[in-house]
Amino acid sequence: MTSSASSTRPAPAPTEAIRPVAQVPDKPSLEGLEERWGAAWAQEQTYAFDRSATREQVYSIDTPPPTVSGSLHVGHVFSYTHTDVVARFQRMRGREVFYPMGWDDNGLPTERRVQNYYGVRCDPSLPYVADYTPPHDGGDGKSVKAGDQQPISRRNFVELCQRLTAEDEQQFEHLWRYLGLSVDWSQHYQTIGDRAQQVAQTAFLRNLARGEAYQAEAPGLWDVTFQTAVAQAELEARDYPGHFHKITFHTPDGESVVIETTRPELLPACVALIAHPDDERYAHLFGTTVTSPLFGVELPVLAHPLAEPDKGAGIAMCCTFGDLTDVTWWRELQLPTRSVIARDGRLLRDTPDWLTTEAGRATYAEIGGKTTFSARAAVVDALRESGDLLGEPVATQRKANFYEKGDKPLEIVTSRQWYIRNGGREVPGRDLRAELLARGDELDFHPEFMAVRYANWVGGLNGDWLISRQRFFGVAIPLWYPVTADGEIDHAHPIVPDEASLPIDPSSHVPHGFTEDQRGVPGGFVADPDIMDTWATSSLTPQIAGGWLVDSDLFSRVFPMDLRAQGQDIIRTWLFSTIVRSHLEHGALPWAHAAISGWILDPDRKKMSKSKGNVVTPLAMLEEHGSDAVRYWATSARLGTDASFDPQRPTQIKIGRRLAIKVLNASKFALSFAGDSPVRLDPDAVTEPIDRAILRGLADVVDTATAALDAYDHTQALEVAETFFWTFCDDYLELVKDRAYGREGLDPAAVASARAALSLALDTILRLFAPVLPYATEEVWSWWREGSVHRAAWPTSDVLREAAGDGDPELVAVAGTALAALRKVKSEAKVSQRTKFASAELTLDPANHDRVLAVLSDLRAAGGVAGDLTLAAAGDGTDGVTVAGDLLPAEPKQ
């Protein structure tokens, strides 16, 4: 892929005369480059997307919108740099890069921040108040007690969320600009913005129209703190302390059946006892009944393969609902529903009607309204008293499901919720799971093994995607329901808005054909009170950023996108859900490639996290070391590989800083030889063997780096460029500097050869480093070139090969070895490298004799040999180069 004829950036003409070098600082420095070039790039719109480009010319990137209410940490800088390196590489290759940035301001973290910041809470039943002023504005950041928070309408609440996130977003943008992300900032979006809401609501309604979205009254995971349903993808299994309680049930003929449970408070919700069908201990009980202790409910004893014979007593009580296994049993064995846990996590206050014994109703009256914790203690006391508790409870650690943002174990509560099909549940006539697995195979994961995580997740789904949330700050589910004449809500016949009217808030907008005074009255309508899960919006980032629905011209040029960049932790959420939406809506993958970044680990190999107190403020880090240095560190870690980071010992960052400084200094040096005459990139001028050899080596480096970046291996590309560059500085520059200075008596063609080779090499080196070190390379570029290096073409090896001609690829290494041998003599003699040899003889492998002869005069100059430098053949089997020579006394200091 090369730059097209229609591109605004002409391909460079390598032989053209370039203006004389100007404006090279005496002491080049990294300090201040971020501000200077950041401003220049903004001014020049260096990274603006040219929407006249065709789809083939475009390279489009779908980047994770960071949660603006959270804080950015080192890990963000790490992974966003990976994406930027790709973007810059593709831009230089001539692709028109579509690189928008989004902000994820939708969702729970923002809600919590807004509540504290403004002292408000959302009450969707309240009407909108125009020109609302919240009780606090900023305050001291302390949380305001729930009781003191002023209740406001959802629309007012959302407005406050938007006001606050707008401030956060400015800080985020500043960081990203400082880091040097080559984002087109005119393309940014917010996941709570009108565009995002329109996209999310339209996509949902289309899912609904196609039968891919549906509502169901079903048991589901429920967070009692936030009082919202939670999806499978948001689960986190954590260790949770508990106790095994041995509880006795009784058969009609007096036999005791002992089960073990960690949740005795669910005893009134028990609907059966269940053992494995092959478990001989309980075979005689299958089909019979037992009676529960305390509550006296008659329950069947049933067989099901999910019962684990070697766990506890091997027979379990099935309650509605203690865990997901209970749900499976309940569904597959068609058990009754006897729920006792309310949405606030307490036991139902009213005594359930399936408790019929007087003692049972009395016991329940004691625990109704209590938290599960208190109810458990009460039930255990009662069991102990009735003699149905066998022994004392035994402490245990068990795995419990938590909402990833919650701190209490999830309960399972039956509620009406909206779902989108994702292959997790069978649907007649379609194998959606297989379709989505095929999409995963179609997607190019980098690294490839990350595809397994996708496949494992899709293969292990056990339900459709629950998208409704009983929260406030989010995209509303755009539906109303009729209220029947007798005041019932008719959920089966939702009232759907026109697509053209989206986005809407059904709690403040009125459906077509109704008036506001019909809200909530018989014969009228009610709004669906829920919002969509954040992922239900962010799963549509390619559509939101790409102009779906509103700009079909743009959308056709950028979608499906080329790249999704993200962390490995959200493959099951963001990556998967985006594929689901795109597959359902467009019948296509949303992107061709997925670049998965690894974790940042602290020195103890633990994931960096705020709670562990090991997070470094990214902006401070950039300011301290320089953005190029930090970018070098990020680029030196491969995709998918975790990188360790010790803020106390930022070794890799310092290496990056050293490299960036070296680029400045070496460039200044290489450009200094031209004096006042124009620099020429003339391949025909390169005639000396060592000059040809260095360009030959660089041509190979270009090919390797290009292939590596094409394969999304930025690390290898950086490594080969870096290795070349150090050899270029340490050996080649030293070897040719005397000649390049144009000392008296030298052949002018030899001088021109060195200068041309240095210019050609520098031109290529700057381009190679530009994606990783955008500031240092741009700084150097400005000394002798027009325009931005970031709009220059990616280097190709052909000009270099032309200049190299028959250049010997081994020559630089051999000359370097000879030079090192001369240096070693001085080093071991403990004298300055500037000490001269009176004369010297190099003993070396005869095979390299001619090579050294070809660079002899450069070697004499660089090695400081005043008199003759002669060569001798080493004996058989002798490796390397040895030196015999007399050092002259050091010249006296002046």
Next chain:
RNA sequence: GGGCGAUUGGCUCAGUGGUAGAGCGCCUCGUUCACACCGAGGAGGUCACUGGUUCGAACCCAGUAUCGCCCA
């Protein structure tokens, strides 16, 4: 319990069949002449372990151990 990844010099990591590599750190030396945010030279490893395939294994195969992550 299943899956994925890792295990190479003090540290961080390259290296997919042909005599062990880099950078950092360390040791020694050096500095007006691009660069002390520097330069030169040097020391340092039986490639986690056990078998196997091969003329030859850090690399391929089987297994083991340890660590990390994901899923149950």
